[in-house]
Amino acid sequence: MPVKDGTKKSLVGVIDDGTKTVRFVIYEAERSEELAAYQLDKTEVQPQEGWSEQDPQEIIHHIRICAENAIGKLPELGYTKDDIITLGITNQRETTIAWDKITGQPLHPAIAWNDIRTSTTVDAILAKVPDRNKNYLKHISGLPISPYFSALKMKWLKDNVKAVKKASKERKLLFGTVDSWIVWTLTGGPNGGLHITDVTNASRTLLMNLDTLNWDPMLCRLFSIHPDSLPNIYSSSEIYGVVKDGSVLDGIRISGILGNQQAALVGQNCLQAGQAKNTYRSGCFLLCNTGSRRVQSTHGLLTTVAYQLGPDTPAVYALEGSIAVAGGAMKFLRDNLKLIKDVVKDTEQIAGQVFSTGDVYFVPAFSGLYAPYWRKDARGIICGLTAFTTKNHIIRAALEAVCFQTRDILEAMNKDCGMPLSKLHVDGKMTSNNLLMQLQADLIGIPVLRAHSWDMSALGAAVAAGGAVGVWAVQRWRRHHTPADTFLPTTTDDDRDARYTKWKMAVQRSLGWATTKKSITMTGQNKRNSIIQLPNHSFDNITDRKNSINDEQTIEQDSRKNSLITHVIDNPVSVDGEINAYEELLKYAARKFSILIPFRTPKHEHTILDDIDYFMNKKECDYGMCQCCPIEKKLQTNWQSIEDIIENDPEIIFDSDNNPIVVERVRSHL
Numbered sequence: 001m002p003v004k005d006g007t008k009k010s011l012v013g014v015i016d017d018g019t020k021t022v023r024f025v026i027y028e029a030e031r032s033e034e035l036a037a038y039q040l041d042k043t044e045v046q047p048q049e050g051w052s053e054q055d056p057q058e059i060i061h062h063i064r065i066c067a068e069n070a071i072g073k074l075p076e077l078g079y080t081k082d083d084i085i086t087l088g089i090t091n092q093r094e095t096t097i098a099w100d101k102i103t104g105q106p107l108h109p110a111i112a113w114n115d116i117r118t119s120t121t122v123d124a125i126l127a128k129v130p131d132r133n134k135n136y137l138k139h140i141s142g143l144p145i146s147p148y149f150s151a152l153k154m155k156w157l158k159d160n161v162k163a164v165k166k167a168s169k170e171r172k173l174l175f176g177t178v179d180s181w182i183v184w185t186l187t188g189g190p191n192g193g194l195h196i197t198d199v200t201n202a203s204r205t206l207l208m209n210l211d212t213l214n215w216d217p218m219l220c221r222l223f224s225i226h227p228d229s230l231p232n233i234y235s236s237s238e239i240y241g242v243v244k245d246g247s248v249l250d251g252i253r254i255s256g257i258l259g260n261q262q263a264a265l266v267g268q269n270c271l272q273a274g275q276a277k278n279t280y281r282s283g284c285f286l287l288c289n290t291g292s293r294r295v296q297s298t299h300g301l302l303t304t305v306a307y308q309l310g311p312d313t314p315a316v317y318a319l320e321g322s323i324a325v326a327g328g329a330m331k332f333l334r335d336n337l338k339l340i341k342d343v344v345k346d347t348e349q350i351a352g353q354v355f356s357t358g359d360v361y362f363v364p365a366f367s368g369l370y371a372p373y374w375r376k377d378a379r380g381i382i383c384g385l386t387a388f389t390t391k392n393h394i395i396r397a398a399l400e401a402v403c404f405q406t407r408d409i410l411e412a413m414n415k416d417c418g419m420p421l422s423k424l425h426v427d428g429k430m431t432s433n434n435l436l437m438q439l440q441a442d443l444i445g446i447p448v449l450r451a452h453s454w455d456m457s458a459l460g461a462a463v464a465a466g467g468a469v470g471v472w473a474v475q476r477w478r479r480h481h482t483p484a485d486t487f488l489p490t491t492t493d494d495d496r497d498a499r500y501t502k503w504k505m506a507v508q509r510s511l512g513w514a515t516t517k518k519s520i521t522m523t524g525q526n527k528r529n530s531i532i533q534l535p536n537h538s539f540d541n542i543t544d545r546k547n548s549i550n551d552e553q554t555i556e557q558d559s560r561k562n563s564l565i566t567h568v569i570d571n572p573v574s575v576d577g578e579i580n581a582y583e584e585l586l587k588y589a590a591r592k593f594s595i596l597i598p599f600r601t602p603k604h605e606h607t608i609l610d611d612i613d614y615f616m617n618k619k620e621c622d623y624g625m626c627q628c629c630p631i632e633k634k635l636q637t638n639w640q641s642i643e644d645i646i647e648n649d650p651e652i653i654f655d656s657d658n659n660p661i662v663v664e665r666v667r668s669h670l
């Protein structure tokens with residue numbers, strides 16, 4: 001409805017960068033409804049199993065397109081771009097970007113929050129702390145040592161990506177969560193861009209000290225991150241700077257930044273200690289406001305900064321239970337199992353055709369389990385199947401899994417806080433699913449209060465940004481905020497508890513499944529479960545193999561002398577003093593079965609198949625991150641331990657081409 005002259009209010013724009021989508025939303029100050037919005041889906045790249053990357057340039061491109069389109073709707077509503085007086089930013093947290101401050105170019109794709117490539121980095125860090133205690137840094141950072149957090153991703157980038165290493169040496173490296181990348185780029189990039197973040201995003205890096213609200217020198221040292229490459233930390237609500245990128249947003253101030261889950265807490269008006277909200281998106285994140293108290297969880301929850309609404313106001317903290325897979329499980333049912341076509345309609349309708357899951361439980365631990373378990377070795381299971389199970393039961397079990405995971409968090413929260421929650425505010429796209437909402441109330445036994453709009457994150461960022469420029473005082477805004485629907489529990493305590501006990505049994509069965517220490521590129525050729533597979537080859541006997549090795553050496557000597565070193569069987573080497581167990585295993589297997597293993601850097605991105613392809617078929621690998629480089633140093637490795645393990649382990653099996661397949665149990669010894 002167009003506004004009449006004289007009734008125009010100031011507008012606040014919000015950039016909302018989620019895991020799957022970028023949105024630009026425009027709010028009229030003092031109203032908690034969207035005036036105009038536009039969104040675009042993002043590209044997720046999964047170069048290996050468990051990896052998840054995004055394109056930092058695509059994020060910026062989408063922000064500009066979304067802003068243009070949302071702003072383009074303003075004239076018909078009686079407004080213009082000039083009515084937007086400030087911008088807020090809310091973003092997926094933990095996702096990490098490294099870029100060059102001189103060129104402004106990203107040095108690697110963004111590593112998404114749910115990417116688990118850093119499992120081995122976690123092990124390396126755990127090896128340095130007493131008792132390999134994953135909670136060792138919790139009293140400083142509020143977080144366990146897990147692949148989830150940015151410090152691990154930064155360390156991985158520094159250790160594994162040549163361009164990042166080089167930029168670091170040349171002091172051109174900048175790291176940031178997505179908010180930092182957006183602000184830096186929008187405020188001028190290489191020409192004076194602001195390298196900043198807010199306390200909520202910084203609190204997700206595992207580098208910030210929750211007391212000082214600054215980078216912690218000990219944590220930076222532990223992860224080998226130079227503080228110069230990190231952004232300055234600001235409050236969530238103050239004028240940081242002005243957009244200077246020549247886009248439609250040029251000239252508008254930026255005055256609010258909040259990680260998207262903390263933003264939803266603000267948007268949900270959970271500004272009093274003891275109030276909690278749960279946001280159901282790809283993952284699910286339950287935050288409980290603990291006021292100025294930093295509650296240290298002893299039950300697997302995170303302590304995080306909820307918000308700091310101004311540089312001179314104290315930070316407010318929250319306890320958080322993070323669930324890696326919620327809506328993501330529906331996508332899995334659609335895209336991987338093809339059980340449904342439409343995540344929204346089908347999950348509600350098809351699951352609603354049965355009255356229970358028929359005792360089927362689905363633990364969607366696709367990349368491990370987050371809170372309260374923090375088990376990177378967990379993997380997804382569907383259990384309790386019978387001859388009567390239908391897809392309806394499985395879909396319903398996937399919905400229930402979201403609810404049971406929420407109960408896991410609530411149980412932990414109640415123990416940590418000593419006082420059970422009496423109601424749960426909910427938001428996120430999945431909350432449009434009435435069946436899910438009713439199941440949630442039934443499985444936690446308290447009322448579930450659905451927000452009037454699913455996107456509370458953008459609203460929270462608008463409140464923070466508007467507050468900083470005096471157009472959206474939190475107190476005034478709060479009067480307008482009421483939940484739209486309430487779902488009341490319809491189950492008895494006994495029924496609820498019996499089902500929850502079964503869920504816990506299912507969770508137990510999902511634990512300890514993944515023992516992979518090193519991920520392997522999943523290509524069309526080797527997509528056969530997560531086991532090390534040596535390549536198919538056409539040798540009929542050892543003599544042929546040996547001849548072939550000589551040929552390959554010649555190829556190497558002739559064509560790639562200094563750039564790619566062929567590592568022939570009895571000549572083990574390593575680079576930079578690092579001996580990688582995975583490579584040892586491959587080298588040993590190569591020696592045993594007379595297969596040539598070419599050698600690059602210890603943590604290059606290739607599989608052995610890429611390497612064999614190069615030598616056998618003279619085919620250059622087309623993987624973009626390839627950084628073949630000469631070996632700088634030769635070191636003898638100790639083969640004995642790995643040989644012993646493999647020699648004595650009956651679990652080496654052979655595929656149809658007589659290639660050895662080393663099963664998980666062997667690799668767990670590595």
Ligand SMILES: Nc1ncnc2c1ncn2[C@@H]1O[C@H](COP(=O)(O)OP(=O)(O)O)[C@@H](O)[C@H]1O
Pocket residue numbers: 018019020021280281282283326327328329330331343344345347348428429430431432433
């Ligand atoms: N009504 C619904 N019922 C069930 N699942 C849903 C519903 N709406 C969305 N989803 C699922 O929730 C996930 C999260 O969606 P979205 O909020 O767009 O993603 P994100 O914010 O994590 O980028 C989607 O992957 C989709 O599978």
Ligand SMILES: O=P(O)(O)OC[C@H](O)CO
Pocket residue numbers: 017018019020091092093094113259260261281282283
């Ligand atoms: O983009 P979402 O909604 O999946 O949120 C992701 C979280 O911020 C990760 O911590």
